[in-house]
Amino acid sequence: MPIINNKHEPHTEELVKRLEKLAKKFRREILIMTTKAGSGHPGGSLSAIDVITAIYFHQLRHDPSNPKWEDRDRFVLSKGHACPALYAVLSELGYFPKDEIHNLRRIGSILQGHPDMVKTPGVEMSTGSLGQGLSAAIGMALAAKLDRKDYRVYVMLGDGEINEGQVWEAAMVAAKYKLDNLIAILDRNRYQLDGYTEDFLPLEPLAEKWRSFGWHVMEMDGHNMKEILDTLDEAEKVRGKPVMIIAHTIKGKGVSFMENENKYHGKALTPEELEKALKELEDPEDDEPRG
Amino acid sequence: MVEMRRAHTRDAYGRALVELGRRNPNVVVLDADLSTSTKTAMFGKEFPERFFNVGITEQNMMSIAAGLATCGKTVFVSTFAVFATGRAFNQVRQSIAYTNLNVKIVATHGGISVGEDGASHHSIEDIALMRVLPNMTVVVPADAIETEQVIFAVAEKPGPVYVRLCRPPTPLIYEEGYKFRGQPLKYELGKAVLLEEGSDVTILATGILVYEALEAAALLRKKGISAEVVNVHTIKPLDEELVEKSARKTGAVVTAEDHSIIGGLGGAVAEFLCETYPVPMARVGVRDVFCDSGPWEELLAYYGLTASGIADAAQKVISSRGVVR
Ligand SMILES: Cc1ncc(C[n+]2csc(CCOP(=O)(O)OP(=O)(O)O)c2C)c(N)n1
Numbered sequence: 001m002p003i004i005n006n007k008h009e010p011h012t013e014e015l016v017k018r019l020e021k022l023a024k025k026f027r028r029e030i031l032i033m034t035t036k037a038g039s040g041h042p043g044g045s046l047s048a049i050d051v052i053t054a055i056y057f058h059q060l061r062h063d064p065s066n067p068k069w070e071d072r073d074r075f076v077l078s079k080g081h082a083c084p085a086l087y088a089v090l091s092e093l094g095y096f097p098k099d100e101i102h103n104l105r106r107i108g109s110i111l112q113g114h115p116d117m118v119k120t121p122g123v124e125m126s127t128g129s130l131g132q133g134l135s136a137a138i139g140m141a142l143a144a145k146l147d148r149k150d151y152r153v154y155v156m157l158g159d160g161e162i163n164e165g166q167v168w169e170a171a172m173v174a175a176k177y178k179l180d181n182l183i184a185i186l187d188r189n190r191y192q193l194d195g196y197t198e199d200f201l202p203l204e205p206l207a208e209k210w211r212s213f214g215w216h217v218m219e220m221d222g223h224n225m226k227e228i229l230d231t232l233d234e235a236e237k238v239r240g241k242p243v244m245i246i247a248h249t250i251k252g253k254g255v256s257f258m259e260n261e262n263k264y265h266g267k268a269l270t271p272e273e274l275e276k277a278l279k280e281l282e283d284p285e286d287d288e289p290r291g
Numbered sequence: 292m293v294e295m296r297r298a299h300t301r302d303a304y305g306r307a308l309v310e311l312g313r314r315n316p317n318v319v320v321l322d323a324d325l326s327t328s329t330k331t332a333m334f335g336k337e338f339p340e341r342f343f344n345v346g347i348t349e350q351n352m353m354s355i356a357a358g359l360a361t362c363g364k365t366v367f368v369s370t371f372a373v374f375a376t377g378r379a380f381n382q383v384r385q386s387i388a389y390t391n392l393n394v395k396i397v398a399t400h401g402g403i404s405v406g407e408d409g410a411s412h413h414s415i416e417d418i419a420l421m422r423v424l425p426n427m428t429v430v431v432p433a434d435a436i437e438t439e440q441v442i443f444a445v446a447e448k449p450g451p452v453y454v455r456l457c458r459p460p461t462p463l464i465y466e467e468g469y470k471f472r473g474q475p476l477k478y479e480l481g482k483a484v485l486l487e488e489g490s491d492v493t494i495l496a497t498g499i500l501v502y503e504a505l506e507a508a509a510l511l512r513k514k515g516i517s518a519e520v521v522n523v524h525t526i527k528p529l530d531e532e533l534v535e536k537s538a539r540k541t542g543a544v545v546t547a548e549d550h551s552i553i554g555g556l557g558g559a560v561a562e563f564l565c566e567t568y569p570v571p572m573a574r575v576g577v578r579d580v581f582c583d584s585g586p587w588e589e590l591l592a593y594y595g596l597t598a599s600g601i602a603d604a605a606q607k608v609i610s611s612r613g614v615v616r
Binding site: 124247 | 321340341343345348350353356358359361362365374381382385390606
């Protein structure tokens with residue numbers, strides 16, 4: 001596959017449909033691979049998948065046949081437990097064969113329980129211990145500035161994840177160095193492991209917090225493909241500041257019985273649940289294999 | 292007696308970094324508000340573009356270092372040993388060791404020779420913490436002259452490395468240009484340096500205790516005991532060949548380090564020898580306590596990290612070997 005550089009494509013209805021269709025396919029794959037593995041984090045993968053799809057298929061400049069291409073844009077999945085979403089996307093793009101998703105979390109597989117940049121082509125940073133990805137992304141963004149390169153660094157954080165103090169250390173550093181080549185997306189699905197975010201460590205007023213740390217803050221519906229595309233474009237126009245996009249999302253999005261049902265944070269569906277979920281996610285035009 | 296020559300390992304580090312910066316535009320340096328202490332400020336002054344003082348954010352600094360390394364930079368990060376390894380342990384583990392990235396953690400203020408600042412600043416567990424991480428190389432130079440060699444060597448070695456330096460000006464055991472008693476040496480990571488040959492006991496020392504080990508050998512000589520002295524500057528990977536050879540030769544081993552007796556050089560040697568060639572052994576180091584504040588040389592004496600402490604331990608292992616044999 002040659003270099004992918006789609007971002008100048010206009011945001012037509014056709015494009016939006018195409019991306020939505022892909023995201024739906026990835027939703028099925030996320031559930032299939034986690035059920036097959038018998039474990040994993042489907043809830044936060046489903047909330048993140050629309051944004052990750054838009055980033056990889058439209059916004060990012062990259063080359064799946066040359067994952068280490070120096071001038072590529074980078075995407076860091078700081079909330080590493082959502083890696084089934086990343087694996088679905090990377091395999092679709094040809095970073096590794098699609099079949100590998102069936103080996104998720106198995107001994108010898110290139111697909112580890114959390115992202116591993118050494119084992120998996122296309123993974124930019126090993127994550128899993130929450131709170132570190134934004135700092136790593138800052139390192140990449142600083143390197144771009146040093147090398148006078150124009151690549152951008154995207155990083156996705158969880159809303160629970162930003163409980164970590166390191167995130168706020170990083171927030172100050174990114175602002176200090178005016179990293180306008182850094183675009184962070186916060187997957188604001190309002191749940192963390194033990195429940196509702198505001199019940200543990202209230203995050204609101206969230207936008208004001210990031211603004212006061214020197215960031216340019218934007219908000220979007222993280223499941224509205226057109227809005228995601230438009231916001232990502234707008235984010236690139238910001239100068240002199242890092243950008244935080246708060247993506248309002250729903251944990252478990254796309255499957256009625258998973259939405260806002262936090263027991264699916266870190267639990268795979270049973271085969272019976274999977275069957276039900278796949279029915280809901282069916283695509284009449286698609287004859288993808290099931291389960 | 293000739294007057295003892297002393298120098299700061301961290302000064303040697305600062306100078307070596309500047310030299311590296313001149314040679315290699317890919318070298319970048321990070322510090323967390325300690326650059327005047329760690330001496331990375333010298334690099335910062337000459338290469339402000341490539342120097343990032345990220346404030347007092349050690350955890351953040353380690354992950355930023357990892358990000359820079361993914362983009363092909365050779366990254367040096369510095370802070371005090373207790374913070375580099377303890378405060379940011381999980382970041383070092385997740386972002387640097389697991390990823391096998393080209394980050395050199397050069398920590399100053401290792402050991403109890405930090406002195407008056409006390410136990411909050413003494414680093415008695417850093418070697419153990421770094422040694423347990425896969426992919427990590429662990430190096431403790433014996434003096435300022437060896438420090439320079441180490442910094443140039445680790446810059447060439449891909450992957451994560453932990454280098455431990457100290458605070459005070461410590462005795463020089465080498466001469467300018469990395470010579471020992473006039474003999475020019477070639478520094479090699481992972482290859483311990485046999486400083487003195489002996490037949491009755493092996494003293495394996497690292498860091499500032501190498502000087503004490505040489506003094507201990509002199510004390511022992513007066514008692515008719517011949518001690519072999521080895522500078523184990525690389526604790527991981529351990530120079531197993533030399534350690535085993537010397538243990539076979541003398542049948543008694545003493546380790547000496549400015550670190551806990553648990554998990555550091557003593558731990559590494561004990562783990563290795565008990566699987567290959569067990570011999571009576573004694574570990575000189577901090578005996579599983581938090582130490583007091585105090586002037587550093589008094590502290591070392593108080594906790595037995597001295598030539599006489601090592602010599603006593605040597606005599607003990609020799610006598611227990613007598614029983615075993
Ligand atoms: C440092 C760290 N502490 C704890 C965990 C365990 N953990 C995994 S996911 C999670 C909740 C994360 O919540 P959030 O960031 O909101 O993710 P999402 O709800 O989007 O899945 C926790 C606590 C971890 N992976 N890393």
